[in-house]
Amino acid sequence: MVMKRFRYIFFAALLAMMWLGINVYADEYDGLDFDYGSVLVQLKPQITDAVSMCSDPFEELNISDARCIFGDDASSISLFSDKTEPIIYVLDLENPSRENVIDTIEKLKAMPNIEYAEPNYNVYEFSEPNDTYYQNGKQAVLDLIGAKKLWDFDIDCSDVAVGVMDSGIQTNHEDLIDNIWVNTRENVGDGIDNDGNGYIDDIYGWNCGDSNGDVSYVDEHGVHVAGIVSAATNNSKGVASIARNAKIASIKIFNSSKNTKLSYIIDGINYAKKNDINIINCSFGGTGWGSTSVSIVKSAIEAVPNMFFVIAAGNTTSFSEADNDKVAVYPSQFTKDLDCCKHDKQ
Known part of the structure; x- marks a missing residue:
């Protein structure tokens, strides 16, 4: 009787420990x-x-x-x-x-x-569909951030490559075609990694989701972002950009559903590192990350100290969600470079 009672207590305790262990993990990932x-x-x-x-x-x-x-x-x-x-x-x-x-x-x-x-x-685009043009006053945000003063210096950025980590770009777009980054060490369509960088046929950048060189856009977000960075400016058409003549390298991470995975972002950082692309624009983020379990992406970012990240902090207008000290938005929460948010014109 005593032995049966001992066994009952032992197995009850064992089950309790197992249940507690499962719930500890569940709480951590909840x-x-x-x-x-x-x-x-x-x-x-x-x-x-x-x-x-x-x-x-x-x-x-x-x-x-x-x-x-x-x-x-x-x-x-x-x-x-x-x-x-x-x-x-x-x-x-x-x-x-x-x-x-x-x-x-x-x-x-x-x-x-x-x-x-x-x-x-999981990571999501920070997007607001916007088909604006500077010449009719609908790109007023460029004035708000002081872009006109920058243009007065007439700085030529043609020797600068910017990685647009997004949904792909339109390489033959009339406002972008002259400013598309080209990997001249790679031969088009021969199925060979000519430059030995680990990526085959990466002519205009890399598609991290499909592991190929197809960077054609799946939605307008990537094209829009690329235009803000380096669309041909002062050419009487399209949009005006910030970094005149900078070369746009497409690092495609998003699908048509406007979401992606953290692994694609890390792969994209690795691609930029191997191709000397030292500026990356990241118009995306997420709040559903664990504050204690982001060590891997932090390691990747810290391994490229010469790379400059421009990262979105969110487009929300709700104060409770807009305060990044209250609601952490990753990866902007732990980068040391430049975080961008929606401008309220005030």
């Missing part, structure tokens, strides 16, 4: 907005055993695919490697679900070669 089919991992620095992401421990986690999206692939690192930049992978799950994401992350955290394991957060 309210977060992330992809249910993938997770992000960052390997520990100075790996000494050339870890392969397809090794047995990862097979046990039912990982269907593993892709390096920042840094050098771990399989290429030698035993005595002194590389210190982060190595970041996106891991695709065979059985996508919220529970599998959380379970996989917790198991990855326990592995000795893993620095961080985090959700692959």
Whole structure:
């Protein structure tokens, strides 16, 4: 009788601990907005055993695919490697679900070669459809930010490349065509990585979602942003821009539904780094990220100290949502460069 009672108490306690453990994890991830089919991992620095992401421990986690999206692939690192930049992978799950994401992350955290394991957060465009023109007074925001004073200096930005991380661009647009960045080291359409940068046929930039060089736009947002950055100015048509003659490199991360994943953003930063594109415009963000689980994207940003980020802080007009000290908007919340918000004309 005593033994039965002991067993009952033991299993009751065990079930309670299991329930508490599950709820601790549930509380940690409650309210977060992330992809249910993938997770992000960052390997520990100075790996000494050339870890392969397809090794047995990862097979046990039912990982269907593993892709390096920042840094050098771990399989290429030698035993005595002194590389210190982060190595970041996106891991695709065979059985996508919220529970599998959380379970996989917790198991990855326990592995000795893993620095961080985090959700692959969803990210959204900050857009307001706007087909305005400066000459009829509908691009008044350029006056509000002092663009006219900048134009007086007649600064030529033709030697500057700006990565527009967005929904793609129209490379033959009459107001953009003269200011499109071109990777002259790559041959068009031969299916070969001619310049050895790890990206095949990346003539005008890179499509991070489809892993190809097709940067054609899926909605007008990317074209609109590119026009603000560097549309041909003072040509009696279209819009006026801020950085005259700057070259626009398209880093396409969005689909037609105007959403994307954090892994595509990290891949885009990696692409810009490898192609000496040192300014990136990011007109997107999200609030459903965990404040304690954004270490991976912070690592990627900190690994490119010479890169300047122009990031949207949101377009909302609601005070409770517009105050970024009250509602964190990522990734603008932890960047050190330039955050932009909607102008109220006051």
